[in-house]
Amino acid sequence: MSPRSAVAVRTVLPPWLAHALRTQRGPVPWSAVTRGALAAGPLLLAAVLVDRVGLGVVAAIAAMLAGINDRPGSRRASVRRLGAPALAGAAGILVGTYAGDHAGAVALTVVLTGLGLLAGGMSAIGPVASGAGTQLLVAAAIGAGMPVPEAGWARALAFLAGAGWLLALRLVLPTPGSMTGDFRFDGERDAVAGVYDAVAALLGAAGTQHALARRAALTAALDHAQDALTGPRLRSRAGSAAERRLRAQYASALPLAEAATALAWAGEPVAERAAEGPRRLAAAVRENTPTGPLPAPSRSAPALRALDDALLHAADAFDQGQGADLHTRRRGARDLLRAAFGAGGREYGLRVALCFGASAAIAQALHHSHWYGQHSHWYWLPATAVFLVKPDLGPLVSRVLCRAAGTVLGALLFAAFAAVLPRPEGLIALVAVCAALVPVSTRHFAAQTAVVTVLVLALVMVGGEPQASVSRIVETLLACAIVLIVGHLPMPGERGGQVRARLAVAAGAANAYLSHVLDGRDGPAGSDDRAARWTLRREAYRTLAEARTAIALAAHELPALARHTEGTDEVAAVLERLVDTTTACAVHLDDTGRLAPGHRARLAELLAELAVQRERAGLSAPAA
Template sequence: MPTPPFPATRFPPWLAHVLRAQRGPVPWSAVLRGALAAVPLLLSVLAERPTAGVPVALGAMLAGINDRPGSRRASVARLGLPALAGSAGLLCGSVVAETVGDGRSLVVVPLVFGLLGLGAGAISSTGPVASACGTQVLVAVVIGAGMPLPEPGPVRALLFLAGAGWLLLLRLVLPSPGGRRSGPYALDGEREAVAAVYEAVAGLLLAAGSPGARAGRTALSATLDQAQDALSGPRLRRRAGSAAERRLHARYAAALPLAEAATALAWAGVTLPVRFSEGPRRLAAAVRSGVPCGPLPAPAGTDAGLRALDDALLRAAAVFDRPARVPPGERPGRPGTSVLRRAWSAAGLEYGLRVAVSCAASTVLAQWLHHEHWYWLPATTVFLVKPDLGPLASRVVCRAVGTVAGAAVFGVLGVLSSGPSALVATVALCGALLPVATRHFALQTAVVTVLVLSLVLLGGEPAASWARVVESLLACGTVLLTGHLPLPGRRGHGVRAALDTAVGAAHRYLGHVLDAPEDKALGGALRRDAYRSLAKARTAIDLSAAELPPVSRHSAGSEGVAGALEQLIDTTTACAVELGHRAAGLPAAHAEVLAAHLSELDRARAVPVG
């Protein structure tokens, strides 16, 4: 999780975000994949066709940016779908260049880029994979229209797809560090995700009754989301992996009642003995190692929460001893609305319109200045306008600093060595650094700048380190202007839409708990949807709050709605546990707290957001 190296209170929110960087162990497997991604480029240089290796390296680079920790099955969509979008974009850009002549036109090219930006931006607002697809299609269209390569458009598109496909193949084939622990290594990401859920349950039980209970519940919700994503991808091997997959699905399903019981106990605010967390920890170790979990210490069932925990541990132990096929309805899914409906919502259109304006304006500026590398400016703008990379002011500062640093490093490397072999080695080094560099946007920008400048030379274009700096600074100014431009409609649609989605999910969960508490499978799915929607709303609120004041003020009051919503969902979970472990109806104390949280949510929503 991002942690500020300095106390955030000393700086304004947008500047504090610049100083944050993600921390964690070095992903050595991703580092290895990034270095090996340069192999096709090396082969093209050895075959004396370096320009053919440029689209391959571009495809591998963009896939490397999306190569994040997670399961192999999730990487199929996370890397593959954006690669297909980028390949189509490269082909489209090549057609544009052939139509208007070298991709230069003050009217046609900006208009095409603007229309594509509107659609791609709207689609990008629907989720992380869609965001990567929208970004790659726009970047590839711009590169296809402006980068002079001798290969025809269809060949470029296939080469781009081959580069991304090579990295995806490495992701699927190479084992993770630490060797094979249990079961097929193809499922090691899924095993770790399910084990992390049991660890988070243990952490929440330890934190119950302390100020860290809220953070423990948030961490548990995040690990459940990650496990849900890890297990929701396509099957990699239908025959050989089926038994292992069923086992993991069953163990994930067994963790859901444990998570519900732990949430209810944390909501009660009672400190629990340390031994209560031992059972989930043993289950986590059993998931990772494949050995039996052994006897689990169970709590005395003195109230509904402890009885629920005891029952959940017993059921989990049975599942671990005798893995069975997962009952229908317990497989992790992701309830949600139609992608197209979300794309053309007010939030989607707001973002799409800003992408369109930014892309068209930067293209007009680049064409008017008649720079040789004019396509750099709109391509940089596409990356800068993405809100999932942080607040706008933070992105601009990081981009400027990272570009200057990258250009300086490339200049030094050019003095020390030259020639195609040195450029290929530089690309391989940048590919290896990219998985670590993605933890901070400025560092990622510096690495990408060195990589792109190397590819420019391999593509036969003249060196242009400081031209890259100028283009990036112009893109920063363009995005900073368009990002604060008063376009039609209200600002902050993304925050309001996320909160409305979370409120709807919470009410569906509450209604089910009160009307049909015996349906545990549907209740579990609705609970996951409620917590997941709440997490997305908080992410949108935090992002908006870290913008400059002209933008951040549009989300004022949203934190109060999110806080009331969190209390309501936690209380609903506690009520579900009570109704599931008693013959009578809901206790009066729970009903009173539930009514109070509903009233608090109504009062918070009555205050207009922004």
């Protein structure tokens, strides 16, 4: 090749390796950093001062685990996101302690395996349930193996105290720069304003190649706002005026989102004037001010008329500030049980149970054979396996690589710190620093592992045990091997069950939304329950986003695992186009009372394509 024609050849990494090297971006969560610094370290110091070091270690571990779940969002959402896993962890501590005290090695392994099966099925329900399942198993292993002199109930209370302290900090401390209005609703205001910004971005991208990505961003913003506003009220049963205003502002964004989606579906550019209204609404939400005059878009098409009507409704709702239906997810016990014990939950539960049980059995066998020498923390092995076996933390090989690299780095760093820091005050300070770094380290699993490794090793030494960096590395590598083996074992039923289950739920939601739009519209706009339509629309887009996430993770597995979900991405893409078309049909029906021939033809084309793609992917048709 001549020098003139020579080109740089870019190496394309395999998906499983590319995912391991990918890092999330975003601003530093200073509020979470502050809470982390005020949580584990001070709790441990207080315990040392009153000579209850063991309970202080348990409380610090609980605060650390809560810090991992301390993500951006509203205060009300944090009650469930932090509180539910904390309760599960306290229950795990209780069960693990009494099982460890009164059961032999075989019986204890059976108990832990059963907990793994239960927690694995729970984790298929959703992110909060997954966090609860993780803390249940980690705390059970700690309760069974950590040498703490206090009784099980005292350990459980210490665990609740540690997580509860971080949750209290989350509810009480204001966020920097959030003193506009009632600071307790800063997360809600930011989430609702983000919806209006996403609507404006979608309108600006209409008719361009970026429209699909902007529509996905709008779905994510709506999901985030829905979660931020869903949860316990922070004042009274009826809610404060600020809460009612936020609910009205969120509800007013739904018809705007619907109109913007219909305009993007049409594929024609929209005048800049149309996006200015949502931008001003976003500023009004964020600054807690009146909307002021809003520029009206052209009313030359059904979707533009719907956008104009939605802007007028939003301006009126902003001024009145009356509460409205949040169109929240209505998942009953039957839906939750189906997720936990369906195909996805069963596969997930079996793998978690096998990994947790096998690692507990191997760890106890090594412990009783005195392989551990002076180190008695056999519970590290099953606790490590819990994090490694969780597919919502990333693809299997990516998790293993990041965990191994992070553990080695963290153990080496701690060995250096332990050689120079005074004890216990230097180690307590190290715990505080690491707890503050946990919210930042969650951007990459290897970084999170390194920070947590240093923190845990420091806690072990404060508890009176010797430096354990070498055993920590060995046990982590052993857990990596166990999870890799179990992750590639054949399981009863069809592989890729979690992806297929998510896609089946999304297909059912899309079908319900389409049926409502087509069957519920026999006349002009106003004869139908739009609130029900918006609820179905939200569920359709939300379940599609969840399916897309599961598909993307599965696609980054090794080829031996990724092949089991081949074709599912194409099915999800067709479902998204179908839901977008359904939204466009709904807006058109509101305006004219009947479907245009182009809409009918597009629906028929998409339904036929969906049937073909489902057959190629080996998926059954959803129930009507």
